[in-house]
Amino acid sequence: MRYSALRVLLEGLRRNTGWKPVWRDPAPQPEYDYVIVGGGGHGLATAHYLAKVYKKAWIAVLEKGWIGGGNVGRNTTIIRSNYLLDGNEPLYEFALKLWEGLEQDLNYNAMVSQRGILNLCHSDAQRDAFRRRGNAMILNDADAELLDQEQVRDMVPFLDFENARFPIKGGLLQRRGGTVRHDAVAWGYARSADSHGVDIIQNCEVTGFKIEKGTIKGVETNRGYIGANKVGVSVAGSSSRVMAMAGLRLPIESHVLQAFVSEGLKPIIPGVITFGAGHFYISQSDKGGLVFGGDIDGYNSYAQRGNLPVVEDVLEGGMALMPMIGRARLLRMWGGLMDMSMDGSPFIDKTPIEGLYFNGGWCYGGFKATPASGYVFAHLLATDTPHETATQLRLDRFLTGAMIDEKGAGAQPNLH
Amino acid sequence: MIINHPLLGPRDAQEFVYLGDASLIDRPDAMAETALNDFHDYLYLRDNPAGSHQELWFHEQGDRSWLVVTRDTASHEITHVELAVDYAKRRGRDR
């Protein structure tokens, strides 16, 4: 069923009785060629590209709860490709280009809104680092602009320029960055994958891997055994737990990241703004809520909820940056489970087990990567070779010393 | 969160800085043949359980002691706290 304005009109006239389920609800088959574990954004995108681009069939996505219920369902919706290192930037730029064509690819309006992302700097050293990064972005075919203080002021005059503890000296702007309606990404990929024959199986939890002589044979689930030639695991914060069932230890810790939304307000913030002298970033959703966040709580956690000190830290940053939001009210705060890697960069790689592939360690940056993550993981699953934009995202990089450490924080997941 | 400091009693976790898995105390022998692999596993492959976890916290805004805290990562419940120096000595770090 193709979506369009005309269809909305026609269905409206028929009292909306003709709309069909966005995805089927199939029972699991005994065997598939490809089983994707994890029905989040990355898993669903993987299935979509595997079916649509790599023309594979017999694909299932297994989700222990409801699809899109992990980080794609609770994040601050930002997309950008403003990375420094050549292990990362090509992948995120690939993602941004896929975002730009997403609605047409999926025939689903995920409201990709390129309203720009502005990273503020407050010192010369920060500006130097931004210049290095912005240039790296441009050299990788992304867009970037370095703004001085006046240009920032013209763009976002409501920031505190007069009384700031850490004066704003300029900013790195990526105009093609922006936001996306996050739930719609999961639903759009699910709908498209489903229409290409992928079985999306909810309430199906993987409870074990069947491995014979170092080769994957299938997965045990709460809905029975499912055979598979290849299994791709894309389970974000549950990575360590799931891969442990295959006997693998990962350079990943699970942490909690909190995010926040205010009551709905008439438009007041144009794009995405990040504070460079504290932990705070903000945008405004199409519905009017201010959507913002900051640093992770900093301790290992699977609890999906955080604590007050970080809430206060984030909102102190917010008030320091834009004191006009003092009388807006915080409506809801929530915590998500982050698969923090040891260098802050993800893994998309084969594992020592033949036929078992891993995609994870996205830290709190997984949402923006969703299309590319799915695409390159599908490429790896389909061809057994890494996609050209993901050659460095190897699981063995800590053994060789080829870390991809954007922040230079070292083997300290809570600092990435 | 509140960490029940073995010497100072209950203190807000905000006073502490988190490091991670207490196995970071078990630093391998740097002179061993297998040192490179040992250090890789030591530094990068840490425990990440959804459940009881022994972890290092530094009382930065307090008495500057490193603590080993046993905390459930699913519920955040803390069941045991001790000075890391005692833990380390028990594991032979002072030899």
Added chain:
Amino acid sequence: MSQKNRLDGGQIDRNHRLSFSFDGKNYSGYAGDTLASALLANDVRLMGRSFKYHRPRGVFSAGSEEPNALVELRSGARREPNTRATVAELYDGLEAQSQNRFPSLRFDVMAINDRLSSFLSAGFYYKTFMWPAAFWEKIYEPFIRRAAGLGHLSGEEDPDDYDKGFLHCDLLVIGAGPSGLVAAQTAGRAGAEVILAEEDFTFGGRLLADTGLLTDQHANDWIAEVVGELSNLPNVRLMTRTTVFGQYDHGIFGAVERVTDHLPEPPSQKPRQILWRIYAKRTLLTAGATERPITFDNNDRPGVMLAGAMRAYANRWAVAPAKEVAIFTNNDDGHRTARDLNAKGVKIAALVDSRADAPTSPEFEVLSGAKIIDSRGRLGLKSVKVRLQDGSVKDLTCGALGIAGGWNPNVHLTCHKRGRPVWNDHISAFVPVPDSDPLLRVAGAAAGLFSTHEALQSGADKTIEALKDLDISAHLPDLPQAEGAPVNIAPFWYVKGGKGRAWLDLQNDVTVKDIKLAHQEGFKSVEHVKRYTTLGMATDQGKTANLGALAILADLEGKTIPDVGTTIFRPPYTPVSIGAFAGRSRGKNFRPYRLTPSHKWAEEQGAIFVEAGNWLRAQWFPIEGETHWRQSVDREVLAVRKSVGICDVTTLGKIDVQGADAAKFLNHVYCNGFAKLPVGKTRYGLMLREDGMAMDDGTAARLAEDHFVVTTTTANAVSVFRHMEFCRQCLWPGLDVQLISTTEAWAQFAVAGPNSRQLLQKIVDPEHDISNEAFTYMACGEITICSGLRARLFRISFSGELAYEIAVPARYGDALIRRLMDVGEEFDIVPYGTEALGVLRIEKGHAAGNELNGQSTAAMLGLGRMVSQKKDSIGRVLAGRPHLMREDDYRLVGLRPVYAEDTILSGAHLMSVGDPANAKNDQGWVTSAAYSPHIGSSIALAFLKKGENRHGEVLRIVSPLDNMDIQITVTIPHFIDPEGVRLRV
């Protein structure tokens, strides 16, 4: 204007008349009113517009669960959008405007959406606005954004202050209804430290809205008696206007106290609100319950409200929402509302009870087994249509309708730690799992115990239980006799078979049809339904809507409500001002300042300051006639190279390392050796992280066999100390070593330049020989200056010149710099700031923060050979990994422009001449750049692939961001005195 709907009685102060305005029109009310009760008293039913369809809306509740009556309160910079009229206390001169309408509340052009609702069904936007692609950001989205949102922020800085605070107690009682009051009384009498927090501006909770007696007392008298007793107990803290909004780990609660929101503006120096962090050993949740509606077609008109709210308006605020009202109920509580209103002289058009066996009443007509199926009245309710038990349809004329669908316990806080409530059939509602959380107990209506008697009893019982955990013995107080009516409810959620729209989520305009459509499209999990329809996402978080939607979903799935599931709640319980979370940490007080000992003096000199972490440091010292910063900086640099300059370097971290094993310890911490450093000498040290990357650099001065002073960079002072304590306590606990930070204790100045020794000789006491022979390069020592002031002297150099750092107790820093400036006059001494410091170190080729950014190995810095392979130091092993040892890794080099007038920019990338500028050809980047007045051109440090073998090569640097593309020559990273002769003279 007269308050035509005002009744007799109530708990308002009729001697205290207040005037206020709504949408520019003036009204009057009384002290004790809320904005909502005062508007109702003035017969204003239309108070707002809904989010999506812009439907006219009136007040729906009498509390913080209000979905409809949201206004912009106050004006100017104090404007507060989305303020619930139901909890806004009336004050004299209050101004409020309606919101989300254009041009006026009565005539809103956006109400066109209501006509188009068939095309704006749940999730319609996911299916359209895709063509042409470029139109989304330019056309569709701006339109949607303008239409969406609710109230306006002022766009100005919030003028009010906020405080934060911390409270400790044995027992926190949340909610001061009958249950909470008795709990506080029980605990207070037992001597426990008690906090009783109430979100309302007065105590009593639901008792305020009802008329029943407690033994033979009016509820108000009983409340006054209990509160009177509690306020005399020093161990009880009573807090009104305080919402406990969140439960966090280990008994920590977040609460916000609205200290002055009931005043036109806060008194001088007083906060608007206080964010309290409450540390409670035990907590009792007595937050009551929230009534829920029954859903039917066009159930959203102004005048339709919760029956319990209607009762509260009548009893507490002496307001009837209309002259004639109807009630729609599925339980006995609806009858109580009808009785109370009838007793107040309000005409009851009829009580419509969905139960066939509804109790009858001698006072008003009861229509048993009947349902309301529709309503009329565009801007306010005029009549409702009732389908009677026999199937016939009847119109009832009424200006207001009270709906009583049963009550939901306020379990929210029990869910904040991911607890899930369970279904209770008896009251048809979710209740907390009893005894599921040892820190948080629940009593009264919040636990599903709805009668006043049960509330009192459970409040006392649970308190005694909680205090027993703490070994505090408490006793059951004499409880007053109170009504103990059983709950009598026949679940009835929505009227089926309607052709129109029936609202579940009033604010977000989610109707029964939307839930059905979501289900039809495969969104069957509760979470999917919420997300697809936006149910429960509005400012009220669906407090009155969610359960109704669950019931419909249960019907569609053929399951029971608990089988369909529940949605749990996240903090905050009600929305909290962002300003309160920030407290005093805003503006210039966002973070504390750190001031150097010479700050006051530097201010007097007119220095320009720069933030370095929390430090403020002098960046340069302009003198008369200088109009550009470069003039000042060039002058300062040249003066150092020519004669002598002085710079405050107090900000560097200083760590005192003592103990018999101090040297052994430093050998572990630094990658280079310290064991053999003689007493009286200083050595440059490089610390690696365990992953082999450079962490920090500095010096260690050996003052005695068992005593070193270690310096760190300004930025890493705290993290290096933490790391060293980790090494000491966790890795090498057998070493005798003690650490303490002394960063703040010493004022330290760099004295640099060929005349620095001569200058120092003028202040160093004569018994200390600091001649080149006696105090050689890298010497250190404890000396006295200025006739006996103890000081430390280090002959170290960051500039490449003969230089020293001298330290004195911080309190003498100011006097010392003045003294040095005085005695230095003959050498034309200059003070220099961080800019000149930066230029000097780049000229000398010293790495600093831009090079030590956590991504550099010792080898990259040209310090690979410093890493001793003979000992076990942190980072040595992993620094040996193949990728970090590769031949073609980056190396620190110097750069000079081929054309001297060109300026090198830090952050530019290095390419071969002739190569296209792209990532493939990228060979490195510029880390630090400066204009060198000594060289007479721009110079820079850079990381370049294989850089150590490429000195003399001509490359280009590009900065596409700046449209810069110039040619440079690669050099060694030392632009001055590479042999280090100047250091040693």
Added chain:
Amino acid sequence: MSENLLAPLTALGKTVPVIKKIGGITISENPDLAIVSLSARMGTEQDLQNLLKPLLGACLPGPGQAQFAEDITAIWVGVHQWFLMASLSDHPDYADEINNFVTDAASVTEQSDGWAVFDITGDNLVPLLERICNLNSKAMSSGDATRCLIEHLGCLIICRESVRNFTILGPRSSAASLHHTFVTAAHSVA
């Protein structure tokens, strides 16, 4: 040392201590405090106790405690680590004095200038203290002493008299910010 030619400033950058009275609360800068840290060497804790007992008239205090003696105050600040405090005018070279006294039993470090010291007095300081730090100040009694966070600053708070008299030490470089915090909070609760 007091004979030298240089004139000291207080932590707030003045020549005389700043004293502010707000409502019933008095906030006084106290520059006349010599502070040294004392860390027992490995295995010498008992020697140190024995050495200091005559000086203190009691044992060195335990965790969270201060010991007030005639002209000397000892505060536990960490495992086997204490601060000793005395009048600076009476003990201008306190670190040397103590170092000579304890010899090899402890590592001694001069700390006098690391801290800004504020004495805060009033009839009831609890409302003030509960606005600025997370300690249960109501429950603190004379001799309680502990580190805590005050507006992002690591401080040391010493209870001299329950509810009425506290000394707060904060990092010297942030004296002005800390003082601002006290004054603002005092106005807020006054």
